[in-house]
Amino acid sequence: MFDITGKHAIITGGAQGLGKAMVKGFHQAGVELAVIDISDEVFNLPELEVNDCKIHPIKGDLLDFDSIEKIFNEALEKLNGRVDILINSAGLIKRMPAKEFDIEVWNRIMSLNVLSVFELSKHAALKMKEQQAGKIINFGSIVSVIGAYHSSAYSASKGGVVQLTKSLSNEWAQYGIQVNAIAPGYMETTMNSDLKGDPVRKKQVDERIPAKRWGTPEDVCGVALFLSSPASDYVSGTLLPVDGGVLGR
Template sequence: MFDITGKKAIITGGAQGLGFSMVQAFYQAGVEVAVIDISDGIFEICDKLGADASKIHTVQADLLNIESLTKSFEEALSKLGGTVDILINSAGLIQRKPAFEFSIESWNRIMGLNVTSVFELSRLAAVEMMKQGSGKIINMGSILSVLGGFNAAAYSTSKGAILQLTKSLSNEWAEHGIQVNAIAPGYMLTTMNTDLMNDPVRSPQIEARIPAKRWGTPEDVAGVAMFLASPASDYVTGTLIPVDGGVLGR
């Protein structure tokens, strides 16, 4: 029920943080993975994992550029032998600033990567998944898909959009055997949150708010992603699963 051995996955933003943790978990579970990322760190993934290079493929691309995005998907698909069972849209941007100080250029970059690239990659993957009558698309939402956040208007707006996009695509594609779901990480121990972890005021406030009394780890998210990628979740679609230590339950 939970076996995903032999499946083929495309994971964006897999060079670090939550994305890398999912690349590691899926590779160890016997999945052949193509990683798309703009970072040069993408070329170190195999060495970091001690991985079989025939099972981990890397594609460097700027997902803010639609032409580059399309080419990167086609390259990843080709490296996987022309089929894809799992798409994980993990690439994302955040910038913490008051709304009055936020540039429209930054707004467009965040919306472009966090929403538009997810929409387009999902459509490209769904075309291939429909041919086989099955597929798993996993989007990275956030607790800010539901909460408003603070000094994060663009990011929270983009993650709210991911929740609605996930529901909409699920409504359209569930009948084709494609499950579309989203994960809502809470406060995670990643470089994206380094500023919060080092903030002497915000950090203790955040920890006090988490019922589990600890920040989450990338491994916490990877476990839920593996469930959503497995046959165990074949009747789970159009939903947002929090991985937040209980924050949204307060």
């Protein structure tokens, strides 16, 4: 029920943070991976070729919309023309007061966090429809639900991801394609290093988490593995929090 050995997956933003944890976890689960990232670090992913399971690094800029189809097709070619799982984990955040927010930065955040997710999902769904099976996992956030502080563009984009997830699920569930989103809470990643470095904000966050700890990328990976397995074949259009209980307060 939980076995995904031999599946083929595309993971974006896989060179760092939550995406890198996805790469490690899915690799250990026996999945062949095409990993897309804008950073050269994508070529330095550790523990390649374990258990005859390959990781194919692809450097690509998902903000270059003229190149997204080319990037996707390169990934698909590396995976011998089959994609069973798409994990859209690439993302951008910028913290600043809304009245100071630059429109160009806003557009970059919305473009990567929402539009690239839509484009890659469309390309993946075409192949998954042929297969009559597939899993698409998008990354929302707890700020898909609650309002972010000094992160208006990020919060708006992650709200958009949730609504996009629901809409795509409505269209594609009939083809055996499950589209779901994960809502990570406060995570121990470089994306939150400035937040953890602010003693006032860190104290506020610490007091808000019922689990009394920040989450780890591995906490999120376990949920992604479930959503990629046959155990979740009747789960679609959901937002699954991984937040130590924050949204339950």
